[in-house]
Amino acid sequence: MRFFQGCTALVTGASSGLGAEFARQLAPLASRLVLVARRKDRLEELAKDLRRFHPNLDIRIFAADLTSADPRLALADWLTAEKIDINFLINNAGLGDHGEFHSSDWARVQAMLDLNITALTHLSHLLVNRMIVQGRAAILNVSSVAGFFPLPTMSVYSATKAYVTSFSESLAMELRPQGITVTALCPGPVPTEFFEVATRPGDEDRADSFKTCPALVALPFEVVRAGLEAVARDRARVIPNPLLAATVAIGLAIPFFIVRRILAARASNH
């Protein structure tokens, strides 16, 4: 993990789940962390905790709703004004929506597209040139195994994550000669607030359908560690659970008409 020693990392979605865990695991290594999310109180609480154990770590908080362009531009301007050069960007903020597309709330679908796709792409665009001039930097995009297959009842979410994985892979090839590594972290189910947020109001009885084979579940600590190791090894993509990685490999190897039947049957039980 030498790459992270003394780095300046920006973590989006740091107020809970994987984002907070990225901050915790980077705290003993980084020299500066920039924590971004909407819930400022959560970010402050996390910063307070981290400062207690890492008094030399410079922690900055930027509360912002990343679904809109203006806060993203304000974040980039603030970094410039504060002379903060990010050399590790973790595009982690994301949200899901569980349920059929025809009954979805458009505002929620729009927020998913804006956060999972546009914010991730825009922040990468805003920061990439500043990273290139530093000669060595990394981008870690939190995708999902949901991006490998179309998922009925998570159709928009899985499509956004297909975008994240594809975008990350292209960028990894494009930026390697410039000294920038790009990694797509593709977890399966992780116990965070994600499922609570993805469950539609009044649909709580369907939340159980998220439950999956326990062997496919990974803890935030494991997912983040696998993500950081993948960045350190310059891997373009990582699935942080060997059994899940094998399941995905099998799914991608079998004819798609069979995959389609399996996924459709699974969705009809949800």
Ligand SMILES: NC(=O)c1ccc[n+]([C@@H]2O[C@H](COP(=O)([O-])OP(=O)(O)OC[C@H]3O[C@@H](n4cnc5c(N)ncnc54)[C@H](OP(=O)(O)O)[C@@H]3O)[C@@H](O)[C@H]2O)c1
């Ligand atoms: N948990 C899983 O099973 C799982 C599996 C695969 C991939 N992932 C991906 O992992 C990433 C992290 O999710 P998680 O599991 O840690 O879920 P989480 O606990 O719900 O965390 C989501 C984070 O995103 C932030 N966020 C949401 N809307 C935002 C907005 N409009 N502007 C700025 N920040 C916003 C939230 O902070 P605020 O609410 O304070 O803004 C929170 O910090 C996501 O990209 C998710 O798609 C999760």
